[in-house]
Amino acid sequence: MLLTNLESVPGRRIVSHFGLVQGSSIRAKHVGRDLMAGLKNIVGGELKGYTELLSESRQQAIDRMAAQAEELGANAVVNVRLSTSSVAQGAAEILAYGTAVSVE
Amino acid sequence: MELFVVLLNLAAIIALPVLGFVCGSVAESRHYRSIRERESRWLDKPALTCRTPLDDSRTVARAEMAVGSVVVSVDYFKRILAQLRLFFGGELGAYASLVDRGKREAILRMREACPNADAYLNVRLQTSSLSRGERQMLGSVEVVAYGTAVTYAHGLHPEEAREDG
Numbered sequence: 145m146l147l148t149n150l151e152s153v154p155g156r157r158i159v160s161h162f163g164l165v166q167g168s169s170i171r172a173k174h175v176g177r178d179l180m181a182g183l184k185n186i187v188g189g190e191l192k193g194y195t196e197l198l199s200e201s202r203q204q205a206i207d208r209m210a211a212q213a214e215e216l217g218a219n220a221v222v223n224v225r226l227s228t229s230s231v232a233q234g235a236a237e238i239l240a241y242g243t244a245v246s247v248e
Numbered sequence: 249m250e251l252f253v254v255l256l257n258l259a260a261i262i263a264l265p266v267l268g269f270v271c272g273s274v275a276e277s278r279h280y281r282s283i284r285e286r287e288s289r290w291l292d293k294p295a296l297t298c299r300t301p302l303d304d305s306r307t308v309a310r311a312e313m314a315v316g317s318v319v320v321s322v323d324y325f326k327r328i329l330a331q332l333r334l335f336f337g338g339e340l341g342a343y344a345s346l347v348d349r350g351k352r353e354a355i356l357r358m359r360e361a362c363p364n365a366d367a368y369l370n371v372r373l374q375t376s377s378l379s380r381g382e383r384q385m386l387g388s389v390e391v392v393a394y395g396t397a398v399t400y401a402h403g404l405h406p407e408e409a410r411e412d413g
Contacts, residue, residue, distance in 0.1 A: 148311050148312070149370050181321070186271075186323065187267065188322050189276075189279070190279075190320050191321055198390055202317065226392060226394055236390075
């Protein structure tokens with residue numbers, strides 16, 4: 145599955161469009177990570193636990209989007225966009241969406 | 249006993265900002281050193297907000313999406329400065345370095361996700377706060393950088409090309 149966030153796949157020609165595909169994942173942080181982050185908040189710097197958590201769920205959202213595109217018979221997703229929003233306190237929703245196409 | 253508790257509280261009130269200031273400054277300067285050092289390695293591979301490769305003469309062999317993200321927070325001292333600012337209004341200078349570090353780190357991680365690419369197109373940056381409304385979490389942001397990493401067809405990597413020729 146080819147993914148790009150451009151209108152096309154550079155070097156390939158788009159043969160057909162399959163429309164919008166999307167995948168999302170909502171994750172909550174857990175108490176252990178919260179505790180570590182609370183300590184880290186005093187000295188500042190990267191909160192590795194949260195970075196991991198969010199990149200895992202981002203990957204999952206992208207995978208789900210790719211799976212949906214595959215179901216439609218596409219072999220690429222173009223113009224992929226990512227967005228994050230917090231749906232509840234301590235939980236983040238990550239959304240990946242794009243246009244499923246098939247390329248040569 | 250009560251005096252002890254009062255003293256302990258007082259110590260915490262003074263110690264936390266001091267600890268935050270010292271550790272935060274050390275961590276920040278170390279992080280900036282690492283950012284500058286890594287950025288200098290990527291100078292020949294541009295990250296662009298354009299949608300087409302700058303060099304039209306070369307054909308693109310591979311394109312893939314690259315994503316990099318980081319969650320950073322400010323130290324306790326800067327958080328106090330920011331809270332004073334929230335009272336008086338104006339620019340939050342204490343957080344400027346936070347978002348700057350976050351953005352540069354996220355871009356570097358995006359590049360490191362696809363290290364063999366020749367250019368990164370349509371790079372987008374997005375900042376979000378991890379938890380809304382939680383007071384203690386004020387001052388931590390997530391920065392995501394994503395773009396399309398393209399590799400040119402007969403373009404070997406600059407290092408390999410130098411070795412070859």
